[in-house]
Amino acid sequence: MRSASLLLALAIALPTHAQQATTTIPQSALDQVPALRVRALADRTGWNVVESLTTEVGPRLAGSEADARAVEWAKAKFKALGYDKVWTEPVTFPKWVRRSEHADVLGVHAQPLVITALGNSPGGTVEGEVVRFPDLAALDAAPEGSLAGKIAFVDYQMQRYRDGHDYGVGGGGGIRGKGPSAAIRKGAIGFLMRSAGTDTSRAPHTGMTSFEDGLKPIPSAALSTIDAAQLARLVALDPHTRVRLALDCGIEGDYTSQNVIGEITGHGPRKDEVVVMGGHLDSWDPGTGAIDDAAGVGLSMAAGALLKPLHPQRTIRVIAFANEERGLFGGKAYAAAHANEIARHQIVSESDFGAGHIYSFNTNAPDSAKPAVDQIAVALKPLGIDVIDGEGGPESDVGPISRLGATWASLSHDGTNYFDYHHNAEDTLDKIDPKDLAQNVAAYAVFAWLAAQADGGFGSAPKAAGDAGD
Missing domain, CATH: 3.40.630.10 (Zn peptidases)
Structure with missing residues (x-):
């Protein structure tokens, strides 16, 4: 019978690829x-x-x-x-509900805007001057407090790619996730974004957002790509363009759903x-x-x-x-x-x-x-x-x-x-x-x-x- 030390020495001597x-x-x-x-x-x-x-x-x-x-x-x-075999496994999470959503341009160019609330947005009605930013980096660079009483509007147009990478951190998905918190830090009372989409339509794209700890959430929504372009033109025409954003949505307790699993x-x-x-x-x-x-x-x-x-x-x-x-x-x-x-x-x-x-x-x-x-x-x-x-x-x-x-x-x-x-x-x-x-x-x-x-x-x-x- 070989000693433990000899077996260890042999194991160490064997090349790695032979052991795997x-x-x-x-x-x-x-x-x-x-x-x-x-x-x-x-x-x-x-x-x-x-x-x-x-x-x-x-x-x-x-x-x-x-x-x-x-x-x-x-x-x-x-x-x-x-x-x-078929079974379920519980999944518990905060329940977010959407009831209604409206946005309107006020003043001499009054008109409705087609929007959808972002998931996790609170409800509420806010009214204020719109400040347009071409991307999230520009919003992040805005001076502290510069958006007090105003509505931030990030007007970034996603580009088409086979792998969809413009949805990432600096693109549409990143803006949706991080934009509202960035706007709050600058003092904004509301957040609007051009939909995270590559279409040209009046069908706005929803999706999840989140709010950083310590920040009070603000009503947050996405404009259809057509309405985002319209709002951009209006802001260029009048830098004091005002919008009313009214959302009826929010978290209502917890809910338990199920992962459903099937096996062959x-x-x-x-x-x-x-x-x-x-x-x-x-x-x-x-x-x-x-x-x-x-x-x-x-x-x-x-x-x-x-x-x-x-x-x-x-x-x-x-x-x-x-x-x-x-x-x-x-x-x-x-x-x-x-x-x-x-x-x-x-x-x-x-x-x-x-x-x-x-x-x-x-x-x-x-x-x-x-x-x-x-x-x-x-x-x-x-x-x-x-x-x-x-x-x-x-x-x-x-x-x-x-x-x-x-x-x-x-x-x-x-x-x-x-x-x-x-x-x-x-x-x-x-x-x-x-x-x-x-x-x-x-x-x-x-x-x-x-x-x-x-x-x-x-x-x-x-x-x-x-x-x-x-």
Whole structure:
């Protein structure tokens, strides 16, 4: 029998790559892919699910009566699609309600403006002179107190990009999130912004905002892009243009919704490991939440159902997350509930960027899983999907568990037109191309199937204390 010191010496002497198992996908699994692609591209399940959710439930504002109906709808749909196990997990959050919203230009150029309250805005009526800023940086640079008694108006026009990056920190989404607090710090009594959208329409885009601790929230709303341009012209014509902003909305206690989870049970020794797909069940209230995010729910439900007859080795877990829109509450609740099961989550993915053609695949899996990742990439190539370095990342609701150490996969949609309809009344079923949605289903089905059959893992492991935010 070898001594402990000899065994330790031998272990240290072994090269690192020899100690770390390499992950590959068996040929038997790869052989199933062509037929799976064909079935998925011809299958109508994804479309039928999206049509059902947007028609039978419609808008699904978190905390509303429709939220509860959406939960029951999801439970029933999972069961109807043949999922082996269906359950819910509670998600509690502050309930925000919208009742009415109005804005008017006052004085000699009096006229109404088309607006929508930003999520989390308080109600109230304010009236004041409008001060226009071209972007958030200009608002941040305004002198302290310079907006006392006035309404801040950030007039930033988002630009189109396939990856939607102008929605980020300095773009439309960043302005919506940080603009109201910046305005309060300068003394403003109200906040208006050009909608975070790339359209030219009178359909304003809503979305979540927040207020920094210690600041008293002010009524905050988004103008349609057309009305923002109109207000900019009026301010240029008369720098003392005044607006009345009247919102009836606000927080009304707490509400408990549910993450709805369906599983296709795995077969064999790896059945306790899960491959995760999903989308978020809630939506904003102006439209019917088709691209955001009935599409994500529908394509993941359909992909999972397609895999059941193939008897995947790992369990396929599909999650319809609660209340993503108002602060990732569903994703955070799921991560907290499963924080002790990170290693079981072989790889996690979510679709929350519309239903455009998926053009890129990526993952943060370690080098040991690169052979399997390369095999998945080859299998996705006939669907028009490439691996693009630097593209993608964990989508919204799988972000929290990925920060705890779960490996993510990203299948990136073409978002060139996504922000024409994002969070506005035009987010409806007709904005989805059935052929693109079928390609989405095929991509997720192929990815999940091969991930479920892989020999070896994708690197999911709990992060060390202090690393979870990385």
